[in-house]
Amino acid sequence: MTPTPDAIEYELRRYLLAEFLPGESPANLRDDTPLRTGGILDSVATLKVVSFVEQSFGIEVEAHEAGVEHFDRIVDIAALVRRKRGR
Amino acid sequence: MDLEFSDEQRGWHDAAVDFARHHLCNDVIAADRDEAFDRAAWKAAAEFGVLAMPVPKAMGGLGLPITDVIAVMEGLGYGAKDQGLLFSINAHLWTNTMPLVQWGTPDQRERWLPGLLDGSKVGANGASEPDSGSDVFAMRTRARRDGDHYVLDGTKMFVTNAPVADVIVAYATIDPKLGAMGVTGFIVDAHAKGVTISKRIEKLGLRTSPMAEVVFDGVRVPVIDRLGREGRGVGVFESSMEWERGCILANCLGVMRRQLERCLDHARQRRQFGQSIGKFQSVANKLVDMRLRLDTCRPLVYRIGRLKEAGRDCTVEAALAKLHVSDCYVKNGLDAIQVFGGYGYMKEYELERDLRDAVGSTLYSGTSEIQRNLVARGLGL
Numbered sequence A: 001m002t003p004t005p006d007a008i009e010y011e012l013r014r015y016l017l018a019e020f021l022p023g024e025s026p027a028n029l030r031d032d033t034p035l036r037t038g039g040i041l042d043s044v045a046t047l048k049v050v051s052f053v054e055q056s057f058g059i060e061v062e063a064h065e066a067g068v069e070h071f072d073r074i075v076d077i078a079a080l081v082r083r084k085r086g087r
Numbered sequence B: 001m002d003l004e005f006s007d008e009q010r011g012w013h014d015a016a017v018d019f020a021r022h023h024l025c026n027d028v029i030a031a032d033r034d035e036a037f038d039r040a041a042w043k044a045a046a047e048f049g050v051l052a053m054p055v056p057k058a059m060g061g062l063g064l065p066i067t068d069v070i071a072v073m074e075g076l077g078y079g080a081k082d083q084g085l086l087f088s089i090n091a092h093l094w095t096n097t098m099p100l101v102q103w104g105t106p107d108q109r110e111r112w113l114p115g116l117l118d119g120s121k122v123g124a125n126g127a128s129e130p131d132s133g134s135d136v137f138a139m140r141t142r143a144r145r146d147g148d149h150y151v152l153d154g155t156k157m158f159v160t161n162a163p164v165a166d167v168i169v170a171y172a173t174i175d176p177k178l179g180a181m182g183v184t185g186f187i188v189d190a191h192a193k194g195v196t197i198s199k200r201i202e203k204l205g206l207r208t209s210p211m212a213e214v215v216f217d218g219v220r221v222p223v224i225d226r227l228g229r230e231g232r233g234v235g236v237f238e239s240s241m242e243w244e245r246g247c248i249l250a251n252c253l254g255v256m257r258r259q260l261e262r263c264l265d266h267a268r269q270r271r272q273f274g275q276s277i278g279k280f281q282s283v284a285n286k287l288v289d290m291r292l293r294l295d296t297c298r299p300l301v302y303r304i305g306r307l308k309e310a311g312r313d314c315t316v317e318a319a320l321a322k323l324h325v326s327d328c329y330v331k332n333g334l335d336a337i338q339v340f341g342g343y344g345y346m347k348e349y350e351l352e353r354d355l356r357d358a359v360g361s362t363l364y365s366g367t368s369e370i371q372r373n374l375v376a377r378g379l380g381l
């Protein structure tokens, strides 16, 4: 099933909270919360997010696309997913 | 947890003890002093099948369940004096062969696995560098794409088996700015132009397992020998570490059991002050601790086998096993020497080598501090 635009953000938030922010109030993770530059994700953790995104949304992320530009905030990741899915 | 062997496992375990007693005990005091790698024993181990055991039958292996492989490793550890050779076998299996099994393309497996399984090729793993050990993904070795090749430049540190290796599973970054996301795995022909052993490294223990620093100077690796996707070397490396952390210390279970048996014999026979030294509570306590360590280590290692067989992630469990077994292994080595008194300190009794062999276990495949970090992360801290 193709997730609706909001579902992408929702799935990402759910995954990030469970995997990297256990016990954190969901209200503290907004779509524009900095993940890489805010210290929530290091580059190894980002790789996990990349794998999750690939598996959950059926896209392929190239090495050069997995940097801060596309993986710092939920909005950025969701935008990348949408752009790739739109192709 | 039931740790009784099945008939099959008992058969493999006992065969491994027998094999090790016959082939892995050849003048090890001299080999340890001279840092000699026993090529004949390596070949014999391959003929016994150990290099093929965890590899699926469809890929030319024996396809043994991992708990059976662990039982074999425990048996080898028990019967062998040459723990360095067993260490080389483990490095070859878990950080070279298994990554190929798990991440290799059918073509890569076809080209590389036969020699690794029959022992005609020796495998090594090149991840650590002079400036990146625990922080391994800060590696500097570069891989530049040039047509249908990558060109590798950099230095790999502490490469077990390097002086005798034919195939190196090596990691390099396609762009240091990408951090872990630049790290990429490669299958490197150790005899290719530009691969040099820049320095043999002498060690405290495991001295019969050769080690060296390796320099890649413009090494051309065909794109078809990239292992996994570009920028996904972390996954390849982490999975190999999970194998190694979980299984490399299975040999130590055998060593710890042998130490306990030797110490029990000695404590019963050695008399001081008119009685056997085992009657002194402070000596008996050491033997109790040795037994306790063995009994707490075995379930942790066999649990990895069961998790692996169930296809489950075991990052935390492998780190716990590595952390606890390595700690116990070193403590057992010290206790065994103490129980034997001055004799334990002398080379002739072959207990001091066990201790020297044990110390590295708190360092390789990630130090004990790093294992604690992995467990803490798994606990959500």
Ligand SMILES: Cc1cc2nc3c(=O)[nH]c(=O)nc-3n(C[C@H](O)[C@H](O)[C@H](O)COP(=O)(O)OP(=O)(O)OC[C@H]3O[C@@H](n4cnc5c(N)ncnc54)[C@H](O)[C@@H]3O)c2cc1C
Residues within 6 Å of the ligand: B091, B124, B125, B126, B127, B128, B129, B132, B133, B134, B135, B157, B158, B159, B160, B161, B206, B360, B363, B364, B365, B366, B367, B368, B369, B370, B373
């Ligand atoms: C016998 C042996 C065989 C080996 N074989 C291979 C091989 O085949 N291939 C290969 O690539 N490498 C191999 N290694 C290298 C091994 O993986 C590294 O030695 C190990 O990862 C530690 O790196 P380092 O030696 O650079 O120490 P460093 O990373 O410099 O660590 C120094 C100290 O700082 C501590 N430390 C570092 N970071 C942290 C942290 N975040 N938190 C807490 N403490 C920290 C460490 O635990 C350690 O006590 C081998 C090592 C040994 C001893």
